[in-house]
Amino acid sequence: MKKVGEYARHRAYARLKFNSGLKGELRLMNHEGERLSEAYANIVVLNMNPDSLTFMSGLRLPVNREYLVDFRFNVGGVLLNVRGHVAWRSKIENHYEYGVDFYPPHKLRPLLVRILNQELLRQNPRDYKLHCLYRKLSDKAFKV
Numbered sequence: 001m002k003k004v005g006e007y008a009r010h011r012a013y014a015r016l017k018f019n020s021g022l023k024g025e026l027r028l029m030n031h032e033g034e035r036l037s038e039a040y041a042n043i044v045v046l047n048m049n050p051d052s053l054t055f056m057s058g059l060r061l062p063v064n065r066e067y068l069v070d071f072r073f074n075v076g077g078v079l080l081n082v083r084g085h086v087a088w089r090s091k092i093e094n095h096y097e098y099g100v101d102f103y104p105p106h107k108l109r110p111l112l113v114r115i116l117n118q119e120l121l122r123q124n125p126r127d128y129k130l131h132c133l134y135r136k137l138s139d140k141a142f143k144v
Contacts, residue, residue, distance in 0.1 A: 014049060016119060018047060019123075021044035022044065024044070025040040026069055030067060048075075051101065053071070057098065071083070082108060086098050
């Protein structure tokens with residue numbers, strides 16, 4: 001399972017895995033935000049962090065930074081519209097998995113952190129008390 005265009009890098013955030021995947025749509029755009037095609041393609045978002053996502057599709061997309069992929073999908077009741085560059089591709093049976101780095105990389109990060117934290121708590125309700133305690137301790141540490 002060779003990934004085309006993959007490069008080693010340190011991840012600042014853990015990935016949130018979507019157990020059954022999130023159905024969404026993808027379209028191709030240029031860097032000015034103009035659509036390269038009017039058509040949408042169906043995709044499944046497999047995991048995500050505030051900087052990137054991994055998705056699955058039957059399409060074979062090029063791995064380069066000369067175009068953007070525009071995604072629309074719903075996470076925890078919030079409709080997200082994010083854009084990014086295809087960083088790597090891996091063929092798995094009759095479909096492809098892709099890694100996408102968001103562009104611009106920091107624009108939506110605070111919103112995505114909040115949405116992904118809420119989704120994590122929804123997926124793991126037993127961890128809610130621990131999360132609240134951690135948040136209180138973090139708030140106290142930054143007020144010193």
